[in-house]
Amino acid sequence: METMTNPKIKKSKRFLRLSLFALLIVLTITIISIAGILIYAKILGPPPLSVPQSTLYYSNDGTLIGESSNGDKRYWVDLDDVAGDLIHATISIEDQNFYSHHGFDYKRIVGAVLADIKAMEKVQGASTISQQYARNLFLTLDKTWKRKISEAFYTLRLEMNYDKKEILEGYLNTINYGNKAYGIEAASQFYFGKKAKDLSLAESAMLAGIPKGPNIYSPIGHFDRAKLRQKIILQSMVQNGYITQKEADKAASKKLKIIGEHSYSQTQVAPYFQDTVKHLLKTKIGLDDRTIDLGGLRVYTTLNTEQQEIAEKVIDETISEDSKIQVGFTAMDPNTGFVSALVGGRKYEASQFNRAVQAIRQPGSTIKPLLYYAALEKGFTPTTMMKSEPTTFRFDDGRKDYTPHNFNSKYANDEITMAQALALSDNVFAVKTHLFLGEDVLVQTAKQFGIETKMSKVPSLALGTSGVRVIDMVNAYSLLANGGKQVEPVFITRVEDYQGKVIYQYEPPSEHILDPKLAFIMDQMMTGMFDKKLNGYSSVTGSTIASQITRQYAGKSGSTDTDSWMIGFTPQLTAGIWTGYDQGNQITLNADKLYAKNIWVRFMEKSLEDQPIKTFKQPKGVIAVPIDPESGKIATDDCPVSRLTYFIEGTEPTDYCDKHINEENLWKHDKRHEKENKNWLKRLFKWF
Structure with missing residues (x-):
């Protein structure tokens, strides 16, 4: 008898085979796809972990003086510098299985999917710490499936290339804690005024609750909600075995003091100095704007905050409030070139133009020490004599006659020494010296002293008619103060990236560019402006402030119709100041003409009052x-x-x-x- 197959059974078997085959194909494709994704992720290698961070600026003693002004506060710290309670609180509430999963908590994912389906919209998340870190590093915060897929891929790369400690450290340094505080260090400083490593259990549980909703669970404005979430976190820590119930109860009852201030705020400490530092980071060290603003750099500068405060206070107290006179001031260590104080103007808020490093103004007689140093090189001595009298210089090459005048048209009408000519600031003696040496000599000498601005080969150059910068003149005088050793204005000593790696280190020059013997002789000649023994047809130019000095200074004042200068030094400090009007108006009031000298002597005396009195070392020969x-x-x-x-x-x-x-x-x-x-x-x- 012939057996007949039921067509329905036959059809079912065929469907089953096709289904199994299709399932096998899907499974194969899935495995291949997953393998491909994993291989691709491995080929791409570790993703960079750099995130936007505030660049911090430090003074010479390590005091924080400022930071980049992008608004967000971000400071990277090692995981070892984070309180253990904060780490445990974060893991308990954010990702209990952090150490056992490979980037994804599948049980939480299933629960979140079911909740989303039930609500017919995306209402619940199941992101692990690894996923959140990936989002913080690379992605936007929109809740779309495209973003979720990208987040998953970045998570894979993180888990495949970094260990759990590195991932947790990155997460804690990038998560948003509200109030523009990104990362646990910024949050700890803002909310509690302390470092992350010093957080208590109660403070840790409070901070760990904020990332779920920075605008909802911040203790500033929503303290009750923050307190409730703190208790939830403490209980989760008990359940996970991190603390006991007794410890949780004690922490929950502890009264917390909320600070609510960014201690690393954008300060106004030496704003002109900081502007110069930022400019040098770009032009000298070669960093781009984004790295400077958001690279998390640690920039160590030469600023002496005490001297800076003295300079600003003296300027403010000396110049009358209603005066339109402006200032450019610089102080530096002549032995290193380290700029210790800098003021580029009286009110930074009103004008960011930096008159200490940008303005080019006529130096007047402050150029004379450079001229007389050149004269010493050519065989002059402090007792070289020339006649001080009204003199008209006439030239054979068709140039106009030139008649320099002394201050108040006073002359010795007799021979005077070069030492006295410098102390009295005799202009006729200076021009005679300049023309005797040759008009190109002072031009070359100025370059030797580091003056970068253009010098005109004219008779009046001896009286400072070619413009210079304050910073360059202070540096030039520092060469004399240190015995002729090459220095340059230094603002930055070291720069570190956010991981503490040194990317720039200042290396001092070691060359001598002046003769130490002549530099010393010039120093001694420059002390004459304060020495009444050199009074002659007029008083020495420092007579008005000589009674205020308590140690030996070398210096030179200078003035034109529109500029007033004073530069001077001891072996350990050089300072120089220009005062005048931005528009080049004539300085007419006698009080305005004395500002530079008075500011200089008050700054020097105050800055050095606790320093040993040093004299210039006399060289052999x-x-x-x-x-x-x-x-x-x-x-x-x-x-x-x-x-x-x-x-x-x-x-x-x-x-x-x-x-x-x-x-x-x-x-x-x-x-x-x-x-x-x-x-x-x-x-x-x-x-x-």
Whole structure:
């Protein structure tokens, strides 16, 4: 008998086979797809973990003075610098299975999907810490499936290439804690005014509750909700075995003090200085704007906050509030070039133009020390004599006659020494020296001293008619103060990235560009502006502030119709200031003309009051001789004034002053001179 197959059964078997085959194909495709995704993720390698962070700026003693002003506060800290209670609280409430899953908690995902289906919209999340970190690093916060797929892929890359500690550290440093505080360090500082490693259990549980809804669970404005969530987190910590119920109850009852301030705020400490630092990060170190603003850099600067405060206070107290006079001020360590204080204007809020580093103004007589240093190189000495009298210089090459004038048209109408000419700021002596050396010599000397602005080869250059910057002049004087060692204005000593890796380290130059002996002689000549022994046809230019000084300073003032300067130094500090009007208006009031000197001396005295008194070190090959300032010869007992003056050995005067010797003493001096000559001859014959 022939068996007949039921068509329905046959059809069912075929359907079953096709279904199994299709399922196998889908399974195969799924496996291949998953494998492909994993292989692709592995090929791409570890994703970068850099996130936007605030760049911080520090003074020379490590004090925070400012940060980048993008608004958000982000400070990266190692996981070891985060309180253990905060870590446990975060894991308990955010991702209990963090250490056991590979980026995805499938049980939570299923529960979230069912909740979404029930509500017919996306209402519940199941993101792990790894997924949230991926979102913080790379993605937007919109709740779309496209974003979820991208988030999952980034999560894979994180889990495949970083360990749990690195992922948890990254999460805690990037999560939003509200009030523009991103990361646990910024949050800890903002809410409780302390470092993340110092958080208590109660504080940790409070902070761990904020990321679920920064606008809902912040203790500022929503303290009751924050407190309720804190208790929930404490109970989850008990359930997960991190703390006991007794510890949870004690933490829940503890009264917390909420600060609500960013301690790392955008401060106004030395704003002109900070602007210069940011400019140098870009132009000198080569960093781009985004890295400077959001790279989480640690920038260590040379600013001395105490000196900066002194400078700002002295300027504010010295210049009358209603005056339109502006200032450019710089102070630096002459031995290193480290800029310790800088003021670019009286009100940063009113004008960000930095007059200390940007403005180019005529230096007046402050250029003369550079001129006289060049003269020393060419064989001049402090006692080289020239006549101070009204003089008109005429030239054979068709140039106009030039007639310089001294201040108030006062002249010696006699010969004076170079030392006295500098102390009295005699303009005729300076122009004569300039023309004698050649008009190109001062131009080259200015470059040697680091002056970068253009110098015109004209007779008036000796009187400072070519513009310079305050920062360059202070640096030039520092070369004299340190004995001729090369320095440059330094604002940044070190830059670290957000991981603490040094990306820039200042390396000091070691070259000597001035003769130490001549630099020392110039220093001593520059002390003359405060020494009344050099008074002549007028008083020394520092006479108005000489009573305020308590130690030896070397310096030079300078003025034009529109500019007033004072620059001076000790072996450990150089400072210089320009005052004037931005529009170049003439300075007419006598009080306005004295601002520069008064600000300078008050700053120096206040800054150095707790510092040891240091004098300039006399090099070998330099000797000191008592000189009569009037004659420029060796002073005798009959000279009313004797000033110790320094010379390179062999260039000192040999003649004794005879202007002040009484007739009855003249024979004695002649005999003494004759005896010295005989003794010299005896030594010469003995040598042969």
